[in-house]
Amino acid sequence: MTYRELADDSARLANVLQGANLPEGSPIAILLGNCPEYFVAYWGILRAGHRVTTLSTQLTPDEAAYIVGDCRASGVIVGTDFEGTAARLAEIDHLKLRLAVGTGLVDGYRNMREALAGVSTERPDRERLGNELLYSSGTTGAPKGIWRPIDPNAAIDERTFSLASVYETEFGFEDGDVYLSPAPLYHASPLRFCVATHVLGGTVVVQEKFDAEGALKAIEQHQVTHSQWVPTMFVRMLQLPSEVRHAYDLSSLRVAVHSAAPCPDATKRAMVSWWGPILWDFYGASEAIGRAFLDPQEWSERPGSVGRPDPELVRICDESGAALEAGRVGTIYFKCVRPFEYFGDPEKTARSRHPEDPEWVTVGDVGRLDSDGYLYLADRQSFVIISGGVNIYPQEVENALVGHRKVADAVVVGRPDPEFGESVVAFVEPEPEFYADPELIEDIQGRLRRTLARFKHPKWIEVVPEVPRTPGGKPDVAALRELASRLSAAPASEAPDVDGGAAATSPVGRSARWDSGPILVDDRDGVRTITFNRPEVHNAQNLEMLREFDAAIDEVAADRSVRVLVIAGAGRSFCSGHDLRMMGEDKTYFSNFSKVETRKEQEKRWFVDPVAKLRHLPIPTVCRIQGHCLAAGLMFAAATDFVVAGESAIFGSPILMHMGVNEAEVPNFASKVGESWAKRVFWLDERLSAEQARQAGLVTWVVPDDDLDSKLAWLIERLLRAPRQALELSKESLQYLADLRGEAQFHTFHFMSHQISHATHEAGEILNERLARLAKSESVIPDHESRSSGGGSSTSSGPSVNCEKGE
Known part of the structure; x- marks a missing residue:
């Protein structure tokens, strides 16, 4: 459709509407799929001085009739493929004009194309521009219309359509640019972006229905420069095979705006990696009371923010209406430049106003402002779960869930709880390859333990093939709450299916382990600290710890907000090696260890690969060591860029001498300290003091134990000062350089040698004897604390450690 055709057809429709003697300024409802006639209807209604009310194509006939009845619409334009809804609307008395779009016939409706035929395109020089009466999504109750008075002086230009001027100034939209809208036009944001493009004279490309590959094809075919998406669309495009994703030329695309729902960090990073730094956050609401934008550069510096609103027009308030300082979470209020009301609902209108100053309005969103005025969303107040008197924001839990590499999508809702009032239910859609993964729930729980306080954890995690969302990408909260209530009423074995998927998993329940876990993760000002947390066994690593460490390293690699990584150990020691009790307590582990093929795969997956990931992180890594750093602990320490050790630290590895195995730690340690020191530690089972480890090249600085944290803080401050990209x-x-020296080949060769040594008769006999002693709770490895390293440097001042758990 050309602009000439749009101007003529919308003028004809405006004349038809004005000739129908409809009440002045009354709403005209639109129920159409994405098609050119949508814009004819929109502009024709506005040019006739009426109000546009859009109807979702997902509504039932009765739901559509509710909106048409509630707004007292005088006319309706319906697609012929919605015959059932059209019939229901025809029963409404105050609908005086009924037009149909399409090839079919609908009883009681006149075909719009026929109605416009022969009608004049002449319009007054000054048209009285109408307005919108759009309805909220209604996820927490009946939808309500957003009503504003019609401005008698309004005209069709960027001054009236404020989003057009924003589109031009913020997103650099120019004459000849092309906008792609893959979302349904009945949603406020896609419709308004399309209209803004019309006002600025650009080209609009609309998908009839979102299709992941079709969107890429449209970008290439139409040389799209600007687009708007919801995060679910990003997920669907990222799920396309690599050869499909890279088959299309997307180089014309300069701006990709996402809105409607917060975009999970991992998803956005994957999109930036694919499309480049062109993604913009847009925060707003159908009520159009405030907005914020976050450009790609700002996002890289402030991940999680939705932008910086005009500081004169935004404030965060507590329940009493008192303004909160930066960093405090509360209700988001905007100063309303264009006053509105919820049509026919004075109570809801009153609730949206600030208790002391009605010029300030909220849609119920909850969030905080940082010290520089950037806005961070927590949730919609009506979605907040109150459990045991404590507020839990579903968005925070959802972000933690979707940040897991195995999770594609997640929505969190509350369900009634007889003890706490409400409890948390998470609906999780896994990545396709992990849908049947038996470790999925355990892995998710591990991430939640590391990232969220215990009271925020879901009491029930429901795995579904696809999270129910509206076509606009918003979670179908009403449907999910209904599902959650059914889950709460049914035993796990009888829980209902969701969209044809598997029955519910068992409820997560409560566990004393939710307070902590084998890995702790702390984020502070760009520094992430991963702490081994089994102090009762000097942080000996069991399989659960290794799995969680691996996941934690994956999260660091995907999170551009992390500038420095610190590895530490809780308690008196850094790490005493691998926990040999895995073999006695974990039947799967022992079974895999007993066979050459599965042992190789298992050790590579959990012992070698996580350390390799740590070694290859692009950001600086630091190891904080106190007490014992033995065997596998050496491997982690040697894989970091800097090691800060307390004077009490002891380094060593008893594996070759006492287990008969060419230990896995050799490549990382030997690459750092050289052959001579490696032979002393591995062949002679020497223990190195912190100072000797510094002389060998493993430790960067040795400080008194009480000064470890101050030295670490000094180092971190220096690293954060370094230009990020140059450092990377x-x-x-x-x-x-390390690769040129052959370190990669060294690692590969040694891993095979390590596997061969496990398979020798000698190693087998030693292992059987060690396991027998372990079963009797005897020490597996002889006490070595009193041994010195190299003739006189005593290590007896270090903390005591039972090395029966160290490999």
């Missing part, structure tokens, strides 16, 4: 490029160059 430098680390990449140094890694290339």
Whole structure:
């Protein structure tokens, strides 16, 4: 459709409407799929001085009739493929004009194309521009219309359509640019972006229905420059095979705006990696009371923010209406430049106003402002779960869930709880390859333990093939709450299916372990600290700890907000090695360990690969060591960029001498300290003091134990000062130097040698003897604390450690 055709057809429709003697300024409802006639209807209604009310194509006939009845619409334009809804609407008395779009016939409706035929395109020089009466999504109750008075002086230009001027100034929209809208036009944001493009004279490309590959094809075919998406669309496009994703030329695309729902960090990073730094956050509401934008550069510096609203027009308030300082979470209020009311609902209108100053309005969103005025959303107040008197924001839990590499999508809702009032239910859609993964729930729980306080954890995690969302990408909260209530009433074995998926998993329930876990993760000002947390066994690593460490490293790699990584150990020691009790307590582990093929796969997956990921992280890594750093602990320490050790630290590895195995730690340690020191530690089972480890090249600084944290803080401050990209490029160059020296081949060769040594008769006999002693709770490895390293440097001042758990 050309602009000439749009101007003529919308003028004809405006003349038809004005000739129908409809009440002045009354709403005209639109129920159409995405098609050119949608814009004819929109502009024709406005040019006739009426109000546009859009109807979702997902509504039932009765739901559509409720909106048409509630707004007292005088006319309706319906697609012929919605015959059932059209018939229901025809029963409404105050609908005086009924037009149909399409090839079919609908009883009681006149075909719009026929109605416009022969009608004049002449319009007054000054048209009285109408307005919108759009309805809220109604996820927490009956939808309500957003009513504003019609401005008698309004005209069709960017001054009236404020989003057009924003589109031009914020997103750099120019004459000749092309906008792609893959979302349904009945949603406020896609419709308004399309209209803004019309006002600015650009080209609008609309998908009839979102199709992941079709969107990529449209970008290439129409040389799209601007687009708007919801995060679910990003997920669907990222799920396309790599060869499909890279088959289309997307180089014309300069701006990709996402809105409607917060975009999970991992999803956005994957999109930026694919499309480049062109993604913008847009925060707003159908009520159009305030907005914020976050450009790609700002997002890289402030991940999680939705932008910086005009500081004169936004404030965060507590329940009493008192303004909160930066960093405090509360209700988000905007100063309303264009006053509105909820049509026919004075109570809801009153609730949206600030208790002391009605010029300030809220839609119920909850969030905080940082010290620089950037806005961070917590949730919609009506979605907040109150459990045991404590507010839990579903968005926070959803972000933690979707941040897991196995999770594609997640929505969190509350369900009635007889003890706490409400409890948390999470609906989780896994990535397709992990849908049947028996470790999925356990892995998810591990991430939640590391990232969320215990009271925020879901009491029930429901795995579904697809999270129910509206076509606009918003969670179908009403449907999910209904499902959650059914889950709460049914035993796990009888829980209902969701969209044809598997029955519910068992409820998560409560566990004393939710307070902590084998891995703790702390984020502070760009520094992430991963702490081994089994102090009762000097942080000996069991399989659960290794799994959670692996997941934690994956999260660091995907999170651009992390500038420095610190590895530490809780309690008196950093790490005493691998926990040999895995073999006695974990039947699957022992079974895999007993066979050459499965042992190789298991050790590579949980012992070697996580350390390799740590070694290849692009950001600087630091190891904080106190007490014992033995066996596997050496491997982690040697894989970091800097090691800060307390004077009490002891380094060593008894595996070759007492287990008969060419230990896995050799490549990382030997690459750092050289052959001579490696032979002393591995062949002679020497223990190195912190100072000897510094002389060997493993430790960077040795400080009194009480000064460990102050030295660490000094180092971190220096690293955060370094230009990020330059530092990353430098680390990449140094890694290339290591590759030129053959370190990668060394690692590969040694891993095979390590596997062969496990399979020797000698190692088998030693292992059987060690396991027998372990079963009797005897020490597996002889006490070595009193041994010195190299003739006189005593290690007896270090903390005591029972090495029966160290491999």
